[in-house]
Amino acid sequence: MQYRDRIKGLRRVPAAVLRAHPRNWRTHPPAQQAAMRGVLAEIGYADALLVRELADGTLQLIDGHLRAQTTPDAEVPVLVLDVNEQEAEQILLTHDPLAAMAGVDSEQLDDLISDAQFEEPEVEKMIAKVGTATQTAAAALAAAEEVPEKTISESYQVVVECDDEQEQQAVYEAMCKEGRRCRVLTLA
Known part of the structure; x- marks a missing residue:
């Protein structure tokens, strides 16, 4: 199957000119905002925001709302997509959930956490939570696998x-x- 390349181009634009998508459903709690500030301070921009160009020439965000809000005075990298409103909403709805479906290689994650060093305290807090959440999920999964299967005796009901x-x-x-x-x- 051949897939369409929907990327028209890469631009660098002031974050303040980007229009938030009116149907953005993601919220950003204070801990996430602080972690984002820390990552941007320590690493900087390492990914482009996704936008589409509207009929009047303005750029509407599809993904990257928090990054744009965090650095309104910065010039940010944006991938301009060739998508209509419906397709933009489809991306808005599926982009983050699709990434969240990824599994975890606990050994690799533990090694990465132990080797990584950050100066920003909010990033350290986020990484600690990732490690704790992963260990908790792995323990719950292991416990669930150890539960013996129960057999239900045959019965007839109305x-x-x-x-x-x-x-x-x-x-x-x-x-x-x-x-x-x-x-x-x-x-x-």
Whole structure:
């Protein structure tokens, strides 16, 4: 299958001229904002923001809202995409979740964390949280794998749908009088 290259070009523009996408659904809590400031201070820009050019020539952000907000006076790298509004919304909806689906090689991550050195305290805090969260997730996964599989014995059941609670009670009582083992179940 051949894939389309949607990148029209790379530009460097003042972050302040970029228009936030009105349907951006990502929020940025204070800890993330602080970590972003730390990463930008220590490393700088190592990735381009994604934008599309609107009919009036302005650039609308698709990805990179926090970076643009963090450095409004900086000239930032942007990849200008050849996408329409619907495609921009598709990217906005899938870009971060797709990256979040990646798995973790715990050994590689542990090695990387132990070898990496940062001067910015907010970046150190973020990295510590990444390590802790990964260890917690790995422990939970290992524990789940150790739980023995339970077998459910074969049983035969009938579910009777009732119009209301009164009918449910009447059916329950009638079945109990016939000697049936019954339970009342209400689904919302």
